[in-house]
Structures are given as structure tokens and as C-alpha cells.
Amino acid sequence: MTVSTTIATTAASTAPTKGASLTGADAADQFNMFLKLLTTQMQNQDPLDPMDTSQYTQQLAQYSQIEQSIQQTGLLKDVLARMSSADMTDAAGLIGRTVEFDSKVAALSDGSAARWNWMLPQAPGSVTAEIRDSSGKLVATPTISATGTSGAYSWDGKLPDGSRAPAGAYVLKLTAKDNSGNALSPTTHSLGTVQEVVQRDGELWLGLGGAVSLPLSDLSRISATQG
Incomplete structure (x- = not known):
């Protein structure tokens, strides 16, 4: 086997394959090896039978495309990281604010009650309420007096036996009927006071209350006042 054939075979084996996943370091190492092999082959080729450069031109184009792709991916990651940091900095302005979420989950903490706002399409004839913990266990059935189409409820965590529920996430479920007994x-x-901003899997x-975290995407209202 000639030097030219050996180098051509080895060079072909270093060429990136379709669908292959290369890191920037891998691509750089393979590209440098390819250039060394190509240079060596050109130096040792038969001047009466020069090498066909079409294959190497294709491989060079492939390496160039991979290099551009790696650079673009790195740039995109940098941009996303900066955007994420900027979003977190902006969201930090919510700390200490009272916010409202499109969620039935509210936080009960040692220092604050679990709070909810509710709305109905019309004034109800009756309303019953259930409060369940994060496991779905029924912990309280408070009485809610509803005379209009909206209202608010605050639960201090008091249980039927007089004890207080532990801090955590609680869900308020309302069942409402009109004067004819039709379901509404x-x-x-839910409402709460923001104490921290956390990033999880690219989402804020x-x-x-130190007990519950809700996604920023569920935010529906921000109070103009603190607390």
C-alpha cells in the first residue's frame, strides 16, 4: 500500500459522519489531524499522478460546517445564559411583593396564612369549601359566606381539633351552586409574598412563604404595595 493510499484511508476515517456529535475539542483535534495528513500526502504524492482533491475539498467543507455549527451553538448558549441572568435580575424586583397566581395552590407558613381570591360567573346560592394538603388529604372544611361574584379567603392553618397545620402547600376547592341548585x-x-427567585430547568x-414555589409563568397579578 502506498503512502498516499494509507494517508487517504486514515484521513477518510477522521472525516465527520452524518449525525455524529462532536464537541469543539473533538472537532478541532480531528481537523488538525486531517490537515497534517493532507499536507503529508501532498508532499509525498506522485508528481506524474497527482491526487484527486475533490474528496478532500468535500471533507474540508464538512469540517468548516461543523466548526460554524459549534461556534453558533456556543454563541446561542451564551446569549441564553445572559438572558436568563437578566430575567432573574428583573424577577428579583418581585421579592417582598404580594403576587397572585393562576393556581389553587397557596403557601401556609409560620408567619402568614394561606390566601386565595375567587370569582364566580354569578352570585351563588351556596358555596362549600375544602382545603387539602399536598398529598390530597382533606384537612379543613371552612365556611365561606358568598353574596357576590367574587371574594377572598384567608386560612390561618387552624384544624378542627384546634391544632395548626404544618407549613406547606394547600389547595382550596370551592363548590358553588345558584339558587336553583345548578352548579357554578x-x-x-392563590396569593402570597415572594421571598426568593429560583431558576429550575430554564424556568423561573x-x-x-418559605414553603411553596410556583412558576413565574403562572403569575397573574402583582400588588403595587409590599407585604
Whole structure:
């Protein structure tokens, strides 16, 4: 086997294959090896039978495309990282604010009650309420007096036996009927005071009361006042 054939075979083996995943270091190492092999082959080729450069031109084009792709991917990651940091900095301005979420989950902490706002399409004839913990266990059935289409409810965590529920996430479920006994569909939003901003899997979450975190995407209202 000639030097030219050996180098051509080895060079072909270093060429990137379709669908292959290369890091920047891998691509750089293979590209440098390819250039060394190509230079060596050109130096040792038969002047009466020069090498066919079409294959190497194609390989050079492939390496160039990979290099551009790696550079673009790195640039995109940098841009996303900067955007994420900027978003977190902006969201930090919510710390200490009272916010409302499009969620039935509210935070009960040692220092604050679990709070909700609710809305109905019309004034109800009756409303019953259930409060369940994060495991779905029924912990309280408070009495809610509803005379209009909207209202608010605050639960201090007091249980039927007089003890207090532990800090954590709690869900308020309302069942409403009109004066004819027809079911109404309530809309329930939770409220809380933001204590921290956390990033999880590229998404920002707001920590409430030290007990619950809800995604920023569920935010529906921000109070103009603190607390």
C-alpha cells in the first residue's frame, strides 16, 4: 500500500459522519489531524499522478460546517445564559411583593396564612369549601359566606381539633351552586409574598412563604404595595 493510499484511508476515517456529535475539542483535534495528513500526502504524492482533491475539498467543507455549527451553538448558549441572568435580575424586583397566581395552590407558613381570591360567573346560592394538603388529604372544611361574584379567603392553618397545620402547600376547592341548585364554575387564584427567585430547568420560580414555589409563568397579578 502506498503512502498516499494509507494517508487517504486514515484521513477518510477522521472525516465527520452524518449525525455524529462532536464537541469543539473533538472537532478541532480531528481537523488538525486531517490537515497534517493532507499536507503529508501532498508532499509525498506522485508528481506524474497527482491526487484527486475533490474528496478532500468535500471533507474540508464538512469540517468548516461543523466548526460554524459549534461556534453558533456556543454563541446561542451564551446569549441564553445572559438572558436568563437578566430575567432573574428583573424577577428579583418581585421579592417582598404580594403576587397572585393562576393556581389553587397557596403557601401556609409560620408567619402568614394561606390566601386565595375567587370569582364566580354569578352570585351563588351556596358555596362549600375544602382545603387539602399536598398529598390530597382533606384537612379543613371552612365556611365561606358568598353574596357576590367574587371574594377572598384567608386560612390561618387552624384544624378542627384546634391544632395548626404544618407549613406547606394547600389547595382550596370551592363548590358553588345558584339558587336553583345548578352548579357554578368558580375560578380560584392563590396569593402570597415572594421571598426568593429560583431558576429550575430554564424556568423561573417564585418562592412563597418559605414553603411553596410556583412558576413565574403562572403569575397573574402583582400588588403595587409590599407585604
